Amino acid sequence: MSHAVTADSHGHAHDAHDHGPQGILKYIWSTDHKIIAMQYMFTGMIMALIGGFMAYVFRMQLAFPGQSVPGFGVVSPGEYNSLVTNHGSIMIFWVAMPVLIAAFGNYLIPLMTGADDMVFPRINRLSYQIFLISAILIIASLFVSGGGFGGAWTAYPPLSSMSEYSLTKLGSSMWLLAVALEFVAFLLGGINFIVTLMNARAPGMKAYDIPIVCWMIVIASILFMLSVGPLIAGAVMLLFDQMIGTGFFDPTRGGDPVLWQHLFWFFGHPEVYVVLLPAIGIVIEIIATFARKQLFGYKIILYTAIVTGILSFFVWAHHQFIAGIDPRMANVFTVTTLLISVPIAEMMFVTVATLYGGSIRFTTPMLWALAFVAEFLIGGVTGIFLGASGSDIYLHDTYFVLAHFHYTFFPIAIIGTFAGFTYWFPKMFGKMMNETLGKIHFWGTIISFNFIFIPLFFLGIGGQHRRIYNYENFPDLIAGQPLRVVATVAMLAMLAFQVVFFINLFSSLKSGKKAGNNPWKANTLEWTTTSPPPHGNWPQDEMPKVYRGPYEYSHPDRDEDYWPQNLPS
Amino acid sequence: MSTSSATIDTPARPAPTPPRQLLPNGVMGMAIFIFTEVMLFAGLVSAHEIVRSQSIGEMWPPYGQPRLSLGETAINTAALLLSGFVLYLANRIFKQDKAKAVAPTLVALLLGIFFVGAQGAEWVALLGDGLTMTSSTYGAFFYTIVGTHGLHALSAILALGWAWSRLRTGKLTATEFTTVQVFWYFVVLVWPFLYLQVYL
Ligand code: HEM
Numbered sequence: 163m164s165h166a167v168t169a170d171s172h173g174h175a176h177d178a179h180d181h182g183p184q185g186i187l188k189y190i191w192s193t194d195h196k197i198i199a200m201q202y203m204f205t206g207m208i209m210a211l212i213g214g215f216m217a218y219v220f221r222m223q224l225a226f227p228g229q230s231v232p233g234f235g236v237v238s239p240g241e242y243n244s245l246v247t248n249h250g251s252i253m254i255f256w257v258a259m260p261v262l263i264a265a266f267g268n269y270l271i272p273l274m275t276g277a278d279d280m281v282f283p284r285i286n287r288l289s290y291q292i293f294l295i296s297a298i299l300i301i302a303s304l305f306v307s308g309g310g311f312g313g314a315w316t317a318y319p320p321l322s323s324m325s326e327y328s329l330t331k332l333g334s335s336m337w338l339l340a341v342a343l344e345f346v347a348f349l350l351g352g353i354n355f356i357v358t359l360m361n362a363r364a365p366g367m368k369a370y371d372i373p374i375v376c377w378m379i380v381i382a383s384i385l386f387m388l389s390v391g392p393l394i395a396g397a398v399m400l401l402f403d404q405m406i407g408t409g410f411f412d413p414t415r416g417g418d419p420v421l422w423q424h425l426f427w428f429f430g431h432p433e434v435y436v437v438l439l440p441a442i443g444i445v446i447e448i449i450a451t452f453a454r455k456q457l458f459g460y461k462i463i464l465y466t467a468i469v470t471g472i473l474s475f476f477v478w479a480h481h482q483f484i485a486g487i488d489p490r491m492a493n494v495f496t497v498t499t500l501l502i503s504v505p506i507a508e509m510m511f512v513t514v515a516t517l518y519g520g521s522i523r524f525t526t527p528m529l530w531a532l533a534f535v536a537e538f539l540i541g542g543v544t545g546i547f548l549g550a551s552g553s554d555i556y557l558h559d560t561y562f563v564l565a566h567f568h569y570t571f572f573p574i575a576i577i578g579t580f581a582g583f584t585y586w587f588p589k590m591f592g593k594m595m596n597e598t599l600g601k602i603h604f605w606g607t608i609i610s611f612n613f614i615f616i617p618l619f620f621l622g623i624g625g626q627h628r629r630i631y632n633y634e635n636f637p638d639l640i641a642g643q644p645l646r647v648v649a650t651v652a653m654l655a656m657l658a659f660q661v662v663f664f665i666n667l668f669s670s671l672k673s674g675k676k677a678g679n680n681p682w683k684a685n686t687l688e689w690t691t692t693s694p695p696p697h698g699n700w701p702q703d704e705m706p707k708v709y710r711g712p713y714e715y716s717h718p719d720r721d722e723d724y725w726p727q728n729l730p731s
Numbered sequence: 732m733s734t735s736s737a738t739i740d741t742p743a744r745p746a747p748t749p750p751r752q753l754l755p756n757g758v759m760g761m762a763i764f765i766f767t768e769v770m771l772f773a774g775l776v777s778a779h780e781i782v783r784s785q786s787i788g789e790m791w792p793p794y795g796q797p798r799l800s801l802g803e804t805a806i807n808t809a810a811l812l813l814s815g816f817v818l819y820l821a822n823r824i825f826k827q828d829k830a831k832a833v834a835p836t837l838v839a840l841l842l843g844i845f846f847v848g849a850q851g852a853e854w855v856a857l858l859g860d861g862l863t864m865t866s867s868t869y870g871a872f873f874y875t876i877v878g879t880h881g882l883h884a885l886s887a888i889l890a891l892g893w894a895w896s897r898l899r900t901g902k903l904t905a906t907e908f909t910t911v912q913v914f915w916y917f918v919v920l921v922w923p924f925l926y927l928q929v930y931l
């Protein structure tokens with residue numbers, strides 16, 4: 163870590179890292195946090211398109227079983243399993259994580275805290291490179307002999323450990339390796355985020371002057387680091403089971419298959435908060451800006467996030483209520499799961515309290531942020547039914563679960579990302595996005611999203627199990643076919659509306675209105691530099707100093723309704 | 732900047748000063764990394780504990796598997812602990828006189844190399860006795876846990892070797908040295924727990 167040490171304090175660190183190569187290499191080999199953020203962002207978007215294509219194929223199969231899917235062909239059962247598995251894995255590990263944590267974290271933390279870059283720029287670059295390799299590996303795993311892994315994103319043994327069952331010897335191991343590599347990438351990124359926030363802030367920026375989104379990303383990174391260890395342990399064990407035939411998860415040889423579930427969900431549940439917290443952070447920034455009102459309860463939000471983080475380590479077995487765990491243990495985990503909805507609800511109320519009495523501006527990012535609150539609410543509330551072990555015994559592994567976590571993950575990974583992307587787009591590229599196209603895209607996406615997943619709640623309550631290739635084989639479930647078709651058609655509509663986004667993206671990049679430094683009249687530090695910011699973020703002798711908290715909107719002593727953090731008075 | 736308003740509280744601030752650094756960057760980064768590592772070993776150890784508690788007739792090691800050599804490994808353990816102590820001394824000397832720290836650092840390094848070498852010899856013997864990754868979950872856990880630690884020990888040796896060579900040429904900074912030490916101490920201190928867990 164030789165290079166790590168030279169960057170000892172804020173402002174002097176700039177010449178400690180190279181200015182990087184020029185030309186096209188500038189974008190591939192750069193250590194600039196903004197470029198690395200864009201690499202993560204656009205890799206994530208490409209992966210989202212791939213994951214979306216997979217969803218298109220398997221939803222078509224569900225609505226029109228056995229028919230040839232345009233652009234893919236007839237879906238075999240093995241392909242179906244592999245598509246579902248990799249859709250889930252890609253959306254969580256290669257879309258939600260890289261975009262919400264890595265892209266926004268990299269972009270925002272130095273800019274919002276007044277640092278010139280991350281404290282370990284070269285580790286940062288390494289992080290993206292490892293991530294890219296992992297992304298290539300997961301895609302490649304779909305094309306090897308036997309096909310991609312099809313044992314679900316949770317990879318329960320024995321399906322994942324024994325190739326006699328999964329029939330994807332190579333695919334399973336490549337999937338596992340890709341996930342492990344991706345974790346290494348985020349480990350490196352997370353270390354950077356935490357140390358940068360602790361050590362490299364602008365003069366005057368005290369703990370409670372740090373914008374909430376930075377706190378959220380850092381708390382999420384800490385959660386990730388504390389939870390990922392046991393899963394890496396499990397992944398090593400699973401890899402040995404697959405490749406050299408150890409019997410860690412094989413009950414016939416003294417192993418224990420439920421052990422994997424514990425190791426997986428000990429990570430898996432905190433992981434949902436790892437992606438949730440950054441999204442809430444983004445939403446809170448946007449709501450405070452466009453409500454033109456001081457954020458309600460800065461400290462409440464911060465402490466609830468910490469409490470949520472701690473609690474999230476004690477709820478994992480709510481995924482295992484019917485895996486044969488002790489009913490007394492199920493009771494404990496029911497209680498902790500119900501408890502954790504309290505801080506989550508608190509964070510939602512804080513956004514509503516901030517809106518109350520504000521002068522709300524319905525810009526595109528604000529619409530996304532408000533939609534996040536509305537849609538996530540449905541996801542959180544349905545989680546309570548699943549967290550109560552009594553009702554979960556019926557609902558487990560039905561489409562109710564599937565609809566539940568899409569009502570949480572979709573607001574997080576898609577709505578939250580669009581909120582953040584449209585809000586910081588002027589800063590990232592120096593141009594405004596088109597509001598009309600933005601609103602068409604917004605309404606199209608939100609309405610079709612609800613038409614996809616509300617039917618799935620009903621199907622789930624009606625007893626439709628997940629991970630089934632063709633429901634025509636189940637006489638009891640045939641009646642649900644119209645709802646399946648509604649969901650698929652709505653998904654086609656949603657995919658079509660994404661075209662509007664890309665038109666907006668490219669036309670705004672090319673000929674959008676110039677943004678200026680601070681188009682939204684916001685307070686935080688990233689709006690004090692040029693759009694896009696230069697290498698080093700500010701000219702070296704103009705590094706910002708901080709005089710107040712980030713949410714001083716509509717202060718009674720001021721004529722303007724905002725008060726940037728860097729103004730002495 | 733009057734604070735006449737009761738609802739919004741913005742008292743006047745003293746002039747901005749840079750934030751206080753709890754730890755230098757490198758040391759803090761390493762410390763965070765160590766937390767992840769601790770959780771990794773916690774995962775391995777608890778998996779081991781669960782499988783052991785479910786073994787048939789509570790026979791551990793299972794029937795037909797060799798016992799591990801508690802005694803010989805005790806010597807290796809002592810060597811590793813000693814290396815940690817010597818490195819600690821080296822750090823104290825380093826603060827007074829960098830040049831004098833070269834020798835004790837080398838001693839710590841050699842003790843670490845001895846540990847890894849002796850563990851390797853033990854593995855060869857155990858393989859000869861029929862304990863392999865696939866002979867039982869007992870063997871699988873043994874090689875996985877001890878092997879994971881061994882890999883960490885090897886990386887620590889590389890890191891300390893690098894620090895030692897920089898120390899000889901006088902280029903090693905205090906932060907670099909501390910960062911490497913933090914990792915070394917982790918490798919040293921986690922071992923007794925693994926030893927008690929796996930060998931007893
Ligand atoms: C108040 C909040 C929440 C509660 C009480 C809750 C509760 C639950 C429970 C109990 C399950 C297990 C259902 C089963 O398998 O039978 C579950 C599943 C799931 N939840 Fe949540 N959840 C909440 C929020 C979230 C959030 C924020 C996310 C994601 C960001 C999320 C993602 C998931 C996922 C992915 C599953 C499916 C696991 C599988 O593959 O079986 N949940 N939730």
Ligand SMILES: [Cu+2]
Nearest residue numbers: 431478480481
């Ligand atoms: Cu959970």
